[in-house]
Amino acid sequence: MKSPSSASILEAAGRLFAERGYRAVTVRDIAASAGVSPALVMKLFISKEKLFAAVRPDETVLAELTVPRAELGSALVFRVLMRRERGVPEPWAMIPFTIQDAPDPEAARVEARTRYLQNIAALIGDTTPDGRFASTVIALMTGFGETVRTLGLFEGWDFDELVAHYGSIVQSQIDACENVGDA
Structure with a gap:
């Protein structure tokens, strides 16, 4: 403790x-x-x-994320938008800076990549050898977190409409992961 x-x-x-x-x-x-x-x-x-x-800025990304699988995409997007509204740091947006500013950027990249892939793959059930669906979810969320904060994209959007819209994009990868064994 x-x-x-x-x-x-x-x-x-x-x-x-x-x-x-x-x-x-x-x-x-x-x-x-x-x-x-x-x-x-x-x-x-x-x-x-x-x-x-x-310091693990990404711990809050998945903490207490207990929603049905069909709502994961929207829940991830909702959290980004809530952190923006509350003015708290955005873990997804911090990933590139945390790695770039680390004392050993290459070691930090490998460690962060491994940790994120393991955590997201476990969350969405991605069992592909290369973690392709987890990688795509990470890329979507990192881009979303960064552009919402840095570029101020989506400022004119209704909160719920944006959660539904971008959440469905993220959810499509989560759902595709689930269906990979069905092919």
Whole structure:
């Protein structure tokens, strides 16, 4: 179990890394945001690199996602839009930046790719050797999360209409995965 200090440091680090990237954030910045001393941050996490590795901005992507399979696409899209409305960091949009700003981008890419593919494949039941349906869902959601945040696409859309529209695009890949064994 994480201590309250540890939890506040992880929350602050995750938010700051998402906002500014790895290189632009200092241990002092994280400590100040968490309301603790830089010495405590170092004591608990040893280094900024280890703290960065401990922060999992994508954990919230699938947390508590307990909806029927037929609603997964809409549920994933709904979450992106709710995070946008609440002004909280978007894990899908953070994937490229988290990898690019990592101390070892290639290792971060491999680790993130593996983790996302495993998690999404398990969620949608993708048993293809190359995880083709999970890969497509990840690409759709990463693109959606990034363009909603960065480009402000879909701003004029009705919330429910957008959930239904883009959710059906994501759902088509989830449904195709289910039908791959039927062919």
